[in-house]
Amino acid sequence: MQDTHISLAHGNGGRYMRELIREIFVRHLGNPLLDADADAVPVALGEGEIMLTTDAFTVQPLEFPGGNIGSLAVHGIVNDLAVTGATPVYLTLSAIIEEGLPIAQLERIIVALGEAARCADVRVVAGDTKVVRRGEAAGLYLSGCGVGLRARQHCLTLDAIRPGDQVLVSGPIGDHGIAVLLAREEFGLMGQVESDCASVLPLTRALLAVPGLRFMRDPTRGGLATVLHEISQASGLGLSLDQAAVPVRPAVQSVCEMLGYDPLYLACEGRVVAVVDAAYAAPALAALRALPQGQQAALIGNATAAHARVALTTELGGERHLQELEDDPLPRIC
């Protein structure tokens, strides 16, 4: 491309937009199904339940240690399918681009997006681009939709959860939130924290192979605490969380202590929370720990008969209600 920066003409439906789509999007995301000239594309799907999901991404900054908005978008959508027991197959992608965005930066983002898609074995089959005025869209927003397939036996529902079921997390929490925070440089902190931004498919596949799996969810916005509240409210059961058992990297813990954040509310982008029949908690934990991404997996709590509340046993042995998130500790982390 001759231009170095995005202009409004790149969004007008004419020649410049066609060039942008061809040189950046199709070049890095191309596959036989992605027809940039089509209004809609035909896709084939194999046997199973068709699963749909959608997500928008407005993370700031656009690039951070461990990923960027492009890889985050793919992993976010892939993970929303994966935790329902599905295998992601197709993605659609829409980009709202700010006038003035360096095209080299856009290309880095789309390259990472393409790599993440290949890594999760999903294909981007449809897309759309819009360009908005300087000052809007903070560089780039991405939205996407995911289509997956789920084997009937992998249908997981919150209704299946029973008191006594064990709660697992696949790895340390809060890495993504803190990595993005440090990348903002607002606090003048330098850190070694990388986002955990990754596909959770290896983790969900390992869990699906264990009997007694009840439910899975990825703790993104609002973190582990929010997922536990969602599970508790939707199932009508209580959850009891053992704070000392929750894995948190020392660097994440330090930043949290310095700035007054609670890692329980910080976003992860490559972790899974799973609820498992207590009889199968040990093999489920072993299955996670056998994976590179799951070496720090831990049993962190259990479901209880207490009605729809989340109790936290603190590291000092006290017990308190875990509050639902109200104020946003870290806006714009996904």
Added chain:
Amino acid sequence: MQDTHISLAHGNGGRYMRELIREIFVRHLGNPLLDADADAVPVALGEGEIMLTTDAFTVQPLEFPGGNIGSLAVHGIVNDLAVTGATPVYLTLSAIIEEGLPIAQLERIIVALGEAARCADVRVVAGDTKVVRRGEAAGLYLSGCGVGLRARQHCLTLDAIRPGDQVLVSGPIGDHGIAVLLAREEFGLMGQVESDCASVLPLTRALLAVPGLRFMRDPTRGGLATVLHEISQASGLGLSLDQAAVPVRPAVQSVCEMLGYDPLYLACEGRVVAVVDAAYAAPALAALRALPQGQQAALIGNATAAHARVALTTELGGERHLQELEDDPLPRIC
């Protein structure tokens, strides 16, 4: 809802976000498949080819005569499926909302979105909301994905177009572009132009029932001229357009003359351009004109053996190349 305006907390994944989703989105878009608590939802599809499309909407202002960004989003996605010969079945929706947007305005938009979805018989089955800082997102951006089904015999391709085929448009062009322009009040013009924003499904169904239909497309961003260029470039054939035959409302023509716009490049949001075997052009035109939306349908040109160029016969009888759109006459019309 107690709040009157959107705050960042409405996007944080916690209690405020759940309230917003329940009170505005689920209340107006609810259907048995829309599970606001799920990461991904299972959907059933009948027989046929599965068609996917995606589109983002950044129109300014958010509300204009004849529609708003909500109805526009549904119609835009529905129409992208309809022109491929598909019947839209499911939509996903992601909303990027600016902090400070009046909740009453958001609700008007989502009500219109729900009405447009019911009118086109599609269901919103998955959604996502993000909230961004004041000054970003111009109030609201919407993105969505559409899933449709296409009967095998309705597969339309550009390859099918032959020299001599006739080109039809289903109604007057430029209404949407001019309606949005006048709604901006930048030029101090008051006008009576309403957007043509509507589902084109009745039109595409009527055309699919006529033998000899080669191809359809909706002339949105870049207008009729851009669609003709796309058809010409993708098919490798020439197109000849008779300017005098192109329907343009007098009010649209007047504004164009005053401000120096060419209606051929202005967006429509409820029109179809169709290419039809010359032998069936008359019944195709009659099928369109039998519909309320198609009363001003017209035969406007034909395919030629000239290689990939669009020729315009002007109202004075001269002939010139119709240039491809480069500068954006009206940014942010969809």
